[in-house]
Structure formats: structure tokens, C-alpha cells
Amino acid sequence: MSSHSHNTPCELCASRKHSLFSDLPEQHLCTISDHKNLISHRKGQILYYEGTNPLGIFCINSGVVKIYKTASNGKEQIIHLAKKGDFLGYAALLGEENYTNSAMIIEDAKICFVPKNAFLATLTKNTEFFKKVTKAISHELGEMEAKLTDATQKSIRERLAFVLLQLADSYGVEGGGSQKIDLILSREEIAGIVGTATESVIRLLSEFKKDKLIELDGKKIIILDKRGLARLSDFYA
């Protein structure tokens, strides 16, 4: 925790451009930068646990983090996958409550930790920034409403097709007319995103493969027929 280990100042951070810090004035950015701490995390490590007290926020510099809740049956519901430029934990901080979810690294990551006080002080001093953060939370709320509605009103097949399209949007890399989802997820994790049993995901992926909608390249999924998946994902086919 040496004060020399802060590494790259926020001013020079490449992932900042896509983050909530993108247009924070230099003076405030310095406050953040002076207090932050960059930490490297390996796949499988826990960033924080549901029910614990948030001490600051996390800003992802690289890597991927799954945000999930553990249900009473022991299964994980993945709320969200966070990547470069995303902030974590600010809702718990601003809600003044313990974490409502847990966060685990699923692709090796470098993540800055900004202590509570530095973050809150910046919010208070800069209303524009505060508005931006609140805007982000509000947007997330709308997305959760949509997820809930999908969860109760759509079939597993529809939801899986939709999840694949979303993953392609966020993690897709182009190649030969198709798009590869450049992220390693276990079938169990995909099930956690969709909200279903692992076997159901395995079965449906096999079906999608047979129907030439997708193809598998090791653990990675290649989207062959985006339009087909889109049709499958919606009731109005």
C-alpha cells in the first residue's frame, strides 16, 4: 500500500476516456488520482462480497468482472459483466448500505480502488460529476427493470439468444464475416447470466450450433447468424 504504487495517474489512464471520469476537471481528477491504488487481480479472485461494507469504489482498467448474487438455492445469478472503464460499488456507497452483490474477476484484471472519502468529496464538490454518476445509476435501474421483465416473460431459449447477442456486442471481435465472443465463460456462468440450469444452456447451445446460428471455437462462441438469433430472442418472430 505504498503511496508510490499508485502507478499511472488518472490523467493519463487510457480507460478513463470511456468512464464516468471522462470529463472530470483536472483539479478533481487529481484528488482521485492521489488517493487511488491500482491492484492486479487474477481470475477467480473476489473483489468484494455481498453483505460487506463498501470502503470505496473500483474502476476497471482492464479485465472482466462478474457481478452476481447468490440465491438461496446456492446458484449464482449474474447481474452484470463489468469491463474496462466501468465503475463498481458506487451504488452501495451512495445507497449507504452494504454490498447487495458480490464481484469476482473472470478475466485477469487491473483495477483501481478509490477510497470512499476521495470519491464522495469529489461528488460533493462537482455537481456535474454527481449528476453523471446518478445518471448512470438511473440508467442501470431501467436496465434491471427490463431484465426482470425478460426473466419472467420470456423463455430460456429467447433469453439465451438475447444474452449471446449482448455478449457479442460487448466482447465481440470481427473475423471472416462472423463475430467471436472474446471472453471465456463456463456453461455454468452463462446459465447464471440467463438465469437457468447449466444443462439447459448446454442443450440450447448444441441446438443453436445444429441450427447454424453459432459455432464453437474451444470455449469461445462464434455468432454465425445474428439475425437468426435476434429473431429467436424476440416473441415477435
Place this chain on the structure above:
Amino acid sequence: MSSHSHNTPCELCASRKHSLFSDLPEQHLCTISDHKNLISHRKGQILYYEGTNPLGIFCINSGVVKIYKTASNGKEQIIHLAKKGDFLGYAALLGEENYTNSAMIIEDAKICFVPKNAFLATLTKNTEFFKKVTKAISHELGEMEAKLTDATQKSIRERLAFVLLQLADSYGVEGGGSQKIDLILSREEIAGIVGTATESVIRLLSEFKKDKLIELDGKKIIILDKRGLARLSDFYA
């Protein structure tokens, strides 16, 4: 829209005590009060539709409002039931996007409308108030995560039992050792809260009744065995 029709000033409003306006200093409360407009609504009326542009926020003085999303299959997913003291529409305003849900009156209501500018101006001038609003949104986000997890990982029976307990908490009136849910909801609306088919709700309510967990008084539900419902609502019975 006469400027004399604002009715009770916020300073004297009884439902304010339980709302986000509860400890707003008088000067700011006056700004709100001067611009608000109290409107009476009858059951069935729409307050706003998903996809439209928010022009202000709503503050419920009395009555009950259902906040819902219409799924692509035409069914309603009820996100939340709002009552006295609750605010509506601030997430869309702060998210700077159109409404992500619709709002319909389900019990005759008196609702104040506060125009966008008056509300935003107050937020900007009063950081404490801004923090309070943000805290509320953050809390809602955590609740939505829990709802999503329940929706994907619990059975309809468990969810219905849980919904009944929640309704009893919010709308319950004591009487003879039991608690009556003092709110008229159609079976279809209960299905919309739980996220299931209407027939499933009807069947399960019959079952609960047979098992002496509940009793019906016209359209209203009486909770006979809270502990029994709690046991049913959880996997760890």
C-alpha cells in the same frame, strides 16, 4: 392550471413526512411548493407511459400506483407498487431518458406534479437532497437485483408466498390476530407482480386457502399464517 390550484403547500403536507422531501429546508421546499400542482386521479387512469418524455416528477399524496412494464407477449410485469409519500419518475429524469415503465392508478389517488426545472434546480442547490434522492435510487437498484434473482431462482409458489408477505407489510391492517391486505388487486395484477400466469395465481391462492395460510374477504386477502408463508417463500424451509 391556475396558479391558485396548488392546494396544500408542501410545508403542511402530511405525506411529506414520509417522503424524500421530509427534511428539505423551507426555502427549497417553497420552490417546490410554488411550482407543484395537485391532481386527483381515478383508478385505471394512466400517469405516464413507457417511452414518453418525463416532464417532472410525481409525489403521491394518497392512493396507490402500479409501475409496470409491458412485455413483448403483451403481459404486464409490475415492477413496484407506489403509495403515499413515494416519488415517481425521478429515475427517468435523472437518467435523462424516456420513461422505462408505465404508471397506472390502482386506488384513487391525489398526486402532486413537480415540473422538471423546479425539481432539478432544488437538487442542484441542495447537495444533501441530491444525495438523498441518489440514495433512494441506489437502494431501488439493490432491490431490483434481488427481484431478478428471485425471479430466476425461485418457484412461482415461493414467489407468490413472498409477495403476499410483502403486501401485508405495506398494506396490512391488523384485525383479530390476523392481517388483512387492504388493497384490491385483481388476480391478473398479482400475477403481474409475481411474474406468472393468472391461472397459476388463482390455483396457488386456492391451495394456500386450503392449507389455512390465507383466507379471502371478498377481493382482499387475509394472512392467517405468516410464519407458514415465510417458510414457503424460502428454499430453506
Place this chain on the structure above:
DNA sequence: TTCAAATTATGATTTTTATCATGTTTTCTC
């Protein structure tokens, strides 16, 4: 490199839930 453990895969079965059908009751409107 080998072996154990974890993950993926697939089939069989059961459970859950939705849908369809039909009848009854309640509510609303004229």
C-alpha cells in the same frame, strides 16, 4: 505426463408451469 477433478455433453424422467377449455361468479353499465 499422468491422474483426479471439473466441465461438457446427452439421454431419461419428473416437475413445474403455461395454455386451452369451460363453467361460475362478480361487476359494471344502461
Place this chain on the structure above:
DNA sequence: GAGAAAACATGATAAAAATCATAATTTGAA
């Protein structure tokens, strides 16, 4: 207060999805 419409109820059936079982494959650690 009669008639129509909506809501409620229940049975039968079908569809969807979970669970259980077992095997193949992959992965990781010694």
C-alpha cells in the same frame, strides 16, 4: 334489475424446464 362483460375458478393437456444419471472430454495440479 337485466344483460353483457369481466374476473374468477377448475380441470385437462401440453409445453417448458429442472433434475437425475451417466459418460466423454477437458483442464489443472502433482
